[in-house]
Amino acid sequence: MKAVFPVRFMFAFLISVAVLGLLADGGQGQDVDGFQVTQVQLELVRQLYNDNIGAVPQVRDLLANERINFHVEGMGCVAIVNRDGVMQSIEPGEMPDPTMNMYTDMETMENIMLGETEPLDALKEGRIWYEGVGFFNWLRFAFAGLLFNIAAALGLV
Numbered sequence: 001m002k003a004v005f006p007v008r009f010m011f012a013f014l015i016s017v018a019v020l021g022l023l024a025d026g027g028q029g030q031d032v033d034g035f036q037v038t039q040v041q042l043e044l045v046r047q048l049y050n051d052n053i054g055a056v057p058q059v060r061d062l063l064a065n066e067r068i069n070f071h072v073e074g075m076g077c078v079a080i081v082n083r084d085g086v087m088q089s090i091e092p093g094e095m096p097d098p099t100m101n102m103y104t105d106m107e108t109m110e111n112i113m114l115g116e117t118e119p120l121d122a123l124k125e126g127r128i129w130y131e132g133v134g135f136f137n138w139l140r141f142a143f144a145g146l147l148f149n150i151a152a153a154l155g156l157v
Contacts, residue, residue, distance in 0.1 A: 042078075042090045049087045060085045062144060069098045073105040099137050104128045124152050 053060045068080040079095035081088045108127040111117035122128045132141035 046087045066100045067098045068100045069094045070102045102130045
């Protein structure tokens with residue numbers, strides 16, 4: 001059984017609140033490529049992630065101890081720090097020392113938010129992609145990607 005709803009909701013919330021800043025509080029937040037993002041909004045994203053990531057243990061394990069710059073083409077970036085499978089922090093902008101970069105575009109995120117695309121399908125189709133930063137992380141995530149592709153080919157994900 002797929003645990004798609006929590007992942008879709010988490011992505012939708014992450015993009016609509018953290019990157020787009022749709023609930024901006026009159027300029028009291030930080031600017032991310034022209035969008036206002038508040039610490040309260042980012043804390044809601046962190047709590048939502050932590051409450052739902054257990055439904056997708058493969059993703060939780062893959063991202064368990066990572067420092068991630070999550071880029072949405074044309075919309076900006078948020079920096080995420082995970083420790084032991086728990087999101088410790090999320091901040092607007094890029095961090096200087098990530099272990100991983102994740103990328104997507106706004107169309108993919110909108111399709112996920114509307115339920116037209118499953119997050120794992122977007123990953124399989126290359127509309128969400130990631131890369132390790134530094135040789136060891138690059139190698140580790142390349143291997144994880146290979147295993148994911150094999151599992152997808154076998155219909156396991």
